[in-house]
Amino acid sequence: MTMVDRAEGLLDQIAEQSLDDDYYLVRSEPRTLTERLLTGIALTCFALMITVAAVQTRLDRPATEREQQALADDVRLRQSIHDQRTERLADLEGEVAKLTAAADRIDPSTETSAVRVGGVGVRGPGLVITLTPAADDGGPGAVSDTDLRRITNAVRYLGAEAVAVNGQRIGSLTSIRTAGSAVTVNYRSISPPYVIELIGDGPTIRERILGSRLGATWEDRAADTGLGFRIDIASDVRIGAIDDSRLRVTHATVPEVKK
Amino acid sequence: MIPVVGLVVGVGLGLWLQPDVPESLRPYLPVAIIAALDAVVGALRALGERRFDDRVFVVSFVSNVLIAAFMVFLGDQLGVGSQLSTGVVVVLGIRIFANAAAIRRRIFRA
Numbered sequence: 061m062t063m064v065d066r067a068e069g070l071l072d073q074i075a076e077q078s079l080d081d082d083y084y085l086v087r088s089e090p091r092t093l094t095e096r097l098l099t100g101i102a103l104t105c106f107a108l109m110i111t112v113a114a115v116q117t118r119l120d121r122p123a124t125e126r127e128q129q130a131l132a133d134d135v136r137l138r139q140s141i142h143d144q145r146t147e148r149l150a151d152l153e154g155e156v157a158k159l160t161a162a163a164d165r166i167d168p169s170t171e172t173s174a175v176r177v178g179g180v181g182v183r184g185p186g187l188v189i190t191l192t193p194a195a196d197d198g199g200p201g202a203v204s205d206t207d208l209r210r211i212t213n214a215v216r217y218l219g220a221e222a223v224a225v226n227g228q229r230i231g232s233l234t235s236i237r238t239a240g241s242a243v244t245v246n247y248r249s250i251s252p253p254y255v256i257e258l259i260g261d262g263p264t265i266r267e268r269i270l271g272s273r274l275g276a277t278w279e280d281r282a283a284d285t286g287l288g289f290r291i292d293i294a295s296d297v298r299i300g301a302i303d304d305s306r307l308r309v310t311h312a313t314v315p316e317v318k319k
Numbered sequence: 320m321i322p323v324v325g326l327v328v329g330v331g332l333g334l335w336l337q338p339d340v341p342e343s344l345r346p347y348l349p350v351a352i353i354a355a356l357d358a359v360v361g362a363l364r365a366l367g368e369r370r371f372d373d374r375v376f377v378v379s380f381v382s383n384v385l386i387a388a389f390m391v392f393l394g395d396q397l398g399v400g401s402q403l404s405t406g407v408v409v410v411l412g413i414r415i416f417a418n419a420a421a422i423r424r425r426i427f428r429a
Binding site: 080103 | 321325327330332339348359370371374376378413414
């Protein structure tokens with residue numbers, strides 16, 4: 061006998077004995093009123109149970125619906141909050157743009173500052189200083205990052221409004237450094253010859269450079285080592301704006317957290 | 320007459336009182352109803368076969384309901400509540416169908 065047969069046998073047995081055996085016992089005495097009343101009470105209980113279960117299920121249904129409704133309301137509320145915040149964000153962005161525009165328009169010093177820090181491109185008469193190294197051994201014939209720093213600082217001091225080295229604008233955050241064998245300006249490598257462009261009163265600045273100790277030193281070095289040192293007056297110099305990332309100082313702040 | 324009155328009174332009481340079944344008793348109600356239904360269908364079949372006995376019916380009704388509820392309780396305590404309930408419903412279901420089939424055969428001769 062397999063398990064399946066045995067299981068089927070069990071089910072058959074249940075089906076065969078579906079009527080309680082006691083019904084097959086024949087009783088001689090007649091039914092009493094108490095017994096019939098008990099039957100009625102049992103049937104009352106039966107009907108009561110079914111009714112209660114049905115009523116309970118019907119009563120529970122609105123509760124589930126209410127819960128669903130509450131969740132839907134919650135979702136809608138949060139969506140509207142989200143919409144409000146998106147709107148507010150757009151408003152604030154517009155306000156920022158307006159204030160920025162107003163600051164540029166109203167305050168004339170903004171433009172001067174922007175030119176000084178290199179935030180805007182400029183065009184005008186000026187000078188072009190060309191330095192051609194005669195060697196790259198670090199000696200007097202070579203041009204180092206220190207040389208470039210000194211000369212760019214000097215020309216600003218002597219009256220240049222905007223300065224660029226090989227097209228890289230010199231701003232308040234600009235660094236001129238040696239990285240490996242190359243000089244970097246604003247973290248961009250440049251290679252000789254080094255062309256320093258500046259905007260300002262060309263003839264005057266040129267005169268000041270040549271009359272200063274800096275100019276004398278460069279002329280001596282040029283004569284001794286053969287490096288190229290030229291100062292040309294240019295009527296139209298164009299200097300671009302500095303890269304935005306070298307224009308801003310950013311600080312981390314801890315945002316306010318609502319408790 | 321008494322059985323019909325009993326049924327009507329039961330339905331009426333349920334609709335009138337609309338009692339709130341406590342949360343702890345809710346799992347017992349469906350199984351108890353199936354057990355009671357088994358006793359009722361058995362009684363109908365016995366009635367048809369002219370073997371009906373009030374005492375047997377009342378005893379089988381009460382014991383069926385109590386045992387079914389007890390098995391659900393036991394299953395809950397053992398952590399297999401749903402399996403035991405399923406077992407009870409399967410066995411009682413088979414009995415209900417078998418008795419219903421016997422009644423049908425008697426009435427329709429088929």
